[in-house]
Amino acid sequence: MVNLSRDENLNGTPAPLRAELRDIRDEDLIVMVQEGHKKAFDELVARYKGRLFSFILRMVKDPTLAEELTQETLIRVYIHAAKYREIAKFSTWVFTIATNLVRNKMRQRSRRPRVISLNPAPDDDEMPVDPPDMTADPSEGIHREELANLINDATSRIPEKYRIPFLLREVDQLSYEEIQQVTGLKLGTVRSRINRARTRFRQLIKPMLKNETLLEELERIEARAAEEKNKDF
């Protein structure tokens, strides 16, 4: 492990390289953040931003709000880094912050009266400019989007109390003990809720399970992801 202390950093010695930080545990990185190493925080952001965004987006179903809450979570990690003690895993601490933020936001939304827009369809001028990728197969993108929509829609229809442990397990791959710490539930309750959520999720994605095109698309996505992983190594 790279030995970096605050003095070294303040004396102007070069900050650790990104590659050196990759081998360091999360818990050691947050200690480095406490000591004033900003690169360590960058590494933590790189590790958690995708997982947090994925979890939060599937909870709130609004990309803008999900981005905002992800940023808020990471900012809180930085601001309150000094409060972290290694009595729990860092991932548990981060997802506890994220879960609390999401719960608060969802509670606020449920209290707010719904506003229905009289002009829900945006004008052509207001549509975001997103140049198409000429090299990609258009049908592939459509299938992928259809698959993602189906999964997101099914996830959002799972009741909230089952959805949180389910997503923490499936998306963020936390252990049952970590989920127990994040949610404050008993271990048996965590198990049963994940089981119920999975059963419900299976019912909701039934259309996909019978759709050959979507299954082929799933295999294609997985193959491409495996290729990219091999390239990185």
Next chain:
Amino acid sequence: MRCHKAKECISLEMDEHLPPDVTVNLTEHLDSCAGCREFRDDLILGRRAMLATTPELPDNFEWKLQLKLNQTLQRTAGETAYPWGEPDHDRWRWFRNFGTAAAMGMAAVLALAMFLGPENTFVGTGPDSGGGTPTGVAQSTTGGAGDSDRLPLFVDQSRRGGLYGVGSQRPVSSAGQPRSGNGGLFSRGWSGHNSEDLRTIDRLRLQNGLLSRDLYQQQKLIQGMRAQLDTTDANALDLEQE
């Protein structure tokens, strides 16, 4: 193993939380139960789909995060430097402004009241005042018993108290009497005239006092005549003799 129990075990097996002996039982059940096998395959497929459709982060996420973090740190630093709150975010500023405006308004009203306040409004002089110097001997404003049909000649000095003396009436006459000490704080008022005007006022007050004394004497005369008229009620007055 029953299917209901097997489905619970499948979920635990996916997370590698199933004890080895139960795993053996589950494997035996799955070999013989197509429904539970399908259930397990569906769950695995669902997990695969979930991981494959991980949403991508928006563009410039890290840049936006850095910007937001800087703003938060600046705000936190500002709060540390100004723990009572920055002036721009003072929620009670309107109240202080309102209070200042109200205080200034009150001061203006008080100044106006002092400027326009009622002077001593002693209307007449008493009969026992020596050398034309009125002492403020007064009668009741009702004029006493039996005089209810007459206008009051004197203002009751004892009633002239309080902060503003006789109230907000404008003085009609001062009768040249010295300023009495039993008036209100602002009963004398302040004319604000120059010395020429003050002399004119004093002269008019003196004249007014003389006229009031004449009037008083005339009134006394009338009262005497009335008394005489009352006493000669039984014997008719011989007008011809007079």
